[in-house]
Amino acid sequence: MATIVPTLFSFVRDTYKGRFDVDTFEKEVARDFDNQEIAQAISKYEQEAKNLRNKDEIRKVIQYIDLTTLNGDDTASKVVALAKRAINPIPTDPSIHCGSVCVYPQRIADVKKFLTETKQTCHITGVAGGFPSGQYHLKSKVLECELSVADGATEIDIVISRASALEEDWKTVHDEVLACKKACGSAHLKTILATGELKTLSNVYKASWASMLAGSDFIKTSTGKESVNATLEVAYVMCTAVKRWHELTGQKVGFKPAGGIKTVDEALAYVALVKDILGEQWLNPTLFRIGASSLLDDCLKAL
Numbered sequence: 001m002a003t004i005v006p007t008l009f010s011f012v013r014d015t016y017k018g019r020f021d022v023d024t025f026e027k028e029v030a031r032d033f034d035n036q037e038i039a040q041a042i043s044k045y046e047q048e049a050k051n052l053r054n055k056d057e058i059r060k061v062i063q064y065i066d067l068t069t070l071n072g073d074d075t076a077s078k079v080v081a082l083a084k085r086a087i088n089p090i091p092t093d094p095s096i097h098c099g100s101v102c103v104y105p106q107r108i109a110d111v112k113k114f115l116t117e118t119k120q121t122c123h124i125t126g127v128a129g130g131f132p133s134g135q136y137h138l139k140s141k142v143l144e145c146e147l148s149v150a151d152g153a154t155e156i157d158i159v160i161s162r163a164s165a166l167e168e169d170w171k172t173v174h175d176e177v178l179a180c181k182k183a184c185g186s187a188h189l190k191t192i193l194a195t196g197e198l199k200t201l202s203n204v205y206k207a208s209w210a211s212m213l214a215g216s217d218f219i220k221t222s223t224g225k226e227s228v229n230a231t232l233e234v235a236y237v238m239c240t241a242v243k244r245w246h247e248l249t250g251q252k253v254g255f256k257p258a259g260g261i262k263t264v265d266e267a268l269a270y271v272a273l274v275k276d277i278l279g280e281q282w283l284n285p286t287l288f289r290i291g292a293s294s295l296l297d298d299c300l301k302a303l
């Protein structure tokens with residue numbers, strides 16, 4: 001029975017793939033969150049982070065990192081230096097690699113060229129689809145995904161339309177993610193909810209659900225450009241949605257907190273949260289990443 005139920009749900013999901021039924025969606029996402037319960041869970045995760053702080057866990061954190069630079073003054077030499085760091089973040093231990101190197105679309109080809117010339121491998125994440133605001137025509141979002149994959153990105157981080165989310169137009173949120181998913185081909189799609197702009201936890205849950213329905217391989221909290229980025233509170237809500245999705249479909253969607261995570265202690269609190277809500281099986285770079293530009297520095301200091 002345990003295996004039949006996910007199979008049946010997978011059948012239902014696949015039958016309706018690409019179609020968004022508003023009534024079914026509203027029924028599934030109608031739920032409240034108990035702020036007190038979330039606050040208690042968060043203080044437990046912060047406490048557990050202190051217990052987790054050891055060299056083995058820090059090495060694991062390094063492997064979760066999507067090592068990021070997303071600046072207007074990024075150049076080929078800067079992203080190549082970052083890729084070298086992502087491939088060998090601990091100079092004395094060549095067995096450890098970051099999850100990926102994460103750059104703007106115009107810099108993807110620079111990283112790809114370096115990897116080809118040096119015969120090295122590393123996942124390349126390209127932010128695309130109107131990153132960071134999402135305030136662009138769908139055609140250009142889709143084109144950006146296609147061009148990024150053509151340049152060598154193996155993973156694409158897109159943003160949802162916050163305008164549509166705030167207008168409760170979840171069908172448009174879903175349909176845009178679906179269009180980008182198709183444009184990504186075999187590249188993994190991580191969908192950024194930009195939770196700091198979604199106003200309510202209920203919207204965070206709905207945005208998570210619409211993104212997973214549209215085929216996202218990961219859901220990600222933030223771009224790093226909002227005034228409020230990753231928080232344990234939104235992580236709790238997003239992982240609850242990922243858990244529910246897994247119960248219904250048998251599919252494991254990844255989770256990526258990103259933006260403002262700078263210290264080992266902060267990163268380990270997310271590790272404790274994922275372990276508690278989704279289980280140990282999520283704690284590997286296939287299902288858990290941390291988007292961060294400076295976290296690696298603190299990890300190396302702590303080793």
Ligand SMILES: O=C[C@H](O)COP(=O)(O)O
Pocket residue numbers: 068070102222223224225258259260261291292293294295
């Ligand atoms: O996706 C990754 C974020 O943009 C990184 O944000 P951060 O610079 O605050 O670490």
